Amino acid sequence: MGAPGGDIPAAVLGLDGYIRALNDVATTGRRLTRDELQERRALGEQAAEAGFRLRPLIAAHLAVTRERWPLPRAGAPTGSLDRVLAAVEQAVDAVAEGFERAQRVAVRQEEAARREFIDDLLYGRSDVGRLAARAERFGLRFSSAHAVAVAAGPTGYAEGDAVPRQVEQALIARFGDRGTLLTTKDGLLVCVAPGDQHDVLTYFAKQAYAATGGSRVAVGRPQPGVGGVVHSYEEALNALDLGERLGLEGPVLRAADLLVFPVLTRDRQAMAELVHHTLGPLEQARGGAQPLLRTLTVYFDSGCVTAEAARRLSLSVRALTYRLARVHRLTGADPADPVQRYTLQTAVIGARLLDWPARPATP
Missing domain, CATH: 3.30.70 (Alpha-Beta Plaits)
Structure with missing residues (x-):
């Protein structure tokens, strides 16, 4: 039979101390001591950190137990078999506990490293070369866009x-x-x-x-x-x-x-001035500027099709036409005129971006 644990080095397994403990259990009937269990936990942690799997680790303990099963001496307490089996169970459980603890620590470290990388990546806070080197670990290659x-x-x-x-x-x-x-x-x-x-x-x-x-x-x-x-x-x-x-x-x-919207908002002062001077007169209307601003918004979103805009606003075409005429009278800009329509539409977009009239558009 090959060495217990296969490719796991004997120094990592540390099975000699384990067998000595089992022999002592068979002779005295005692349980494994705290130090003996801690030794098995440490073994589990070391094996996990070294990249070994838990299954061959447990298999090695069971194999060496079978090969070197302790025989009770004369005068040993009764129930020796049960005590040895209980000690084996304790030892295997301690190995698994240490192994799983090391894995949890590794997972937390990996999660922390991933979070740090993501924060650096999305905020651009790290050295470019170091960030690129770390990126490959997470599947990204910056040779392409x-x-x-x-x-x-x-x-x-x-x-x-x-x-x-x-x-x-x-x-x-x-x-x-x-x-x-x-x-x-x-x-x-x-x-x-x-x-x-x-x-x-x-x-x-x-x-x-x-x-x-x-x-x-x-x-x-x-x-x-x-x-x-x-x-x-x-x-x-x-x-x-x-x-x-x-x-x-x-x-x-x-x-x-x-892309047009960042261009429009790049000069915020100019946009505020356009909104103030173009749409500011709408605040003189009964009910304030908001109803007429809503009318213009829907009208432009409808492709300046009067019937469609009226349908979306639940108005008659005649009522919508009256509102557009009211805008023309107050602002001096005619929504039906292509050039003036462009000025009005740009101002309406600016009003939405600046949250006007809820917030004053102060040039």
Whole structure:
């Protein structure tokens, strides 16, 4: 018979002390001492840290027990067999306890390292070279561009929650290992994928939408390098924010489709001035500016089709036409005129971005 434990070194197994203890148990009828059990726990921890598996470790103890079964001496107390079996059970349980404890520590360390990497990756706080070296450990290679998608559900999510696990399992089942990273950040689901694998992020959006009960998903543009992940992540976050503030329709928002909005808000003072001077006169209307601003918003969202806008507002076409005429009289800008319509529509977008009239648009 080969050596107990197979490839596990004898120094790791430490079975000589174990057999001596069993012989003493068979002779005296005692239980294993605290030091003997701690020795087995330490053995389990060391084996786990060295990368050995628990099954051959337990098998080695049982094999050496069978090969060198202790024989009670003359005058030994009755019930020697039961006591030896109880000692074997104690020893094996202690080995498993130590092994599992070491594994829990390793899992916590791995989780901490993963969390630190994700924070550094999404905030761009670490040295680029060090971050790239750590990235390969988590399946990312920055030789190609990456894109980031984020999903916001009705509640916040953390690593290990049911929803992130469900989405991750669906991605793995569909695509296997494609160099993607699924995680959570600030309660959002986050998926980092190679920029040329649009199907991965599309499928993530579909699964996240289903798993969260109808969440909104935003996708940043593919960006190169380590800093590209941060850039794409920020684009996705901004797209989510824009979708919320503007009431944009559709479960998936793509930053590439919303590039005009950052341009409009880049000069906040100029936008505030446009809103103030173009739409400010609407506050003179009976009931304030909000009803007429809502009318303009729906009118523009309807492609400036009067009948469709009236239907969405539950108004008659005549009532809608009257409201548009009222806007024209107050602002001096005609929604039916192409040039003036553009000014009005840009101001309406600015009002939504600045939360006007709830907040004053002070130029």
